[in-house]
Amino acid sequence: MVITVLIVDDSKLARIVAAKALAAxxxxxxxxxxxxxxxxxxxxxxxxxDLAMIDFNMPExxxxxxxxxxxxxHPTMPIAVITANIQDEVIARAREVNATFVSKxxxxxxxxxxxxxxxxxxxxxxx
Numbered sequence: 662m663v664i665t666v667l668i669v670d671d672s673k674l675a676r677i678v679a680a681k682a683l684a685a686x687x688x689x690x691x692x693x694x695x696x697x698x699x700x701x702x703x704x705x706x707x708x709x710x711d712l713a714m715i716d717f718n719m720p721e722x723x724x725x726x727x728x729x730x731x732x733x734x735h736p737t738m739p740i741a742v743i744t745a746n747i748q749d750e751v752i753a754r755a756r757e758v759n760a761t762f763v764s765k766x767x768x769x770x771x772x773x774x775x776x777x778x779x780x781x782x783x784x785x786x787x788x
Contacts, residue, residue, distance in 0.1 A: 662787055664690040664780075665709060669701040669727065670716035670743075675767070679714055679743070682769045686776045698722035698730075705731065710738070712779045714763075714772075717744030717751060725751070728760045737786065739779035743767055 666683060670676045676694045683692060693710065695701035697719055704710065713731060717724040724742045731740060742755045745765040755762040761775045 662783075664711045664783060665693060666690055667693050667695060667701060667704060667710045667713040669695045669698070669713065669719070669724070671696055671719045672716070675716060675765075678767055679772075682767055682772045683714070683776065685769050686773060687780065698727040701727060702730065705735070710735075711783055712739040712741075714741045714743055714775075715760075717742050717746055725754050725758065725760075728755070728758045732758050732760075737782070739775070739782055741772075741775045 664687070668676050668679045668683070670679065680692050680694070683690065693704055695704055698721060715724040715727055724744065728740050728742055731738060740760040741763045742760045743763045743765055744751060747764055752762045761778070763771055763775055
């Protein structure tokens with residue numbers, strides 16, 4: 662089963678860092694990138710995406726707004742909201758939309774819990 666991950670961040674450098682950390686943990690997973698929420702929603706409408714890693718601070722629509730929109734059409738998709746904005750309110754809002762909060766700077770260790778849990782959920786739902 663091929664797993665496809667959508668990485669959404671307005672920073673190209675941040676997308677590279679996220680893709681590198683993901684590749685170190687799950688080298689066989691495919692990665693698709695979007696630079697903003699609009700691109701992400703277009704990609705989601707055009708192809709099968711299994712999980713999403715979304716930056717919180719983006720222009721137009723923040724990562725939690727995007728996660729909420731994704732959740733309405735993909736209720737079981739594992740979603741990580743990634744941010745350096747470590748405030749209780751942001752963490753609580755991520756939980757409200759059933760998303761995992763992952764802090765920046767993004768590292769393999771920081772991403773490992775989300776990726777392990779997502780892999781387990783995806784295997785379970787495929788079985």
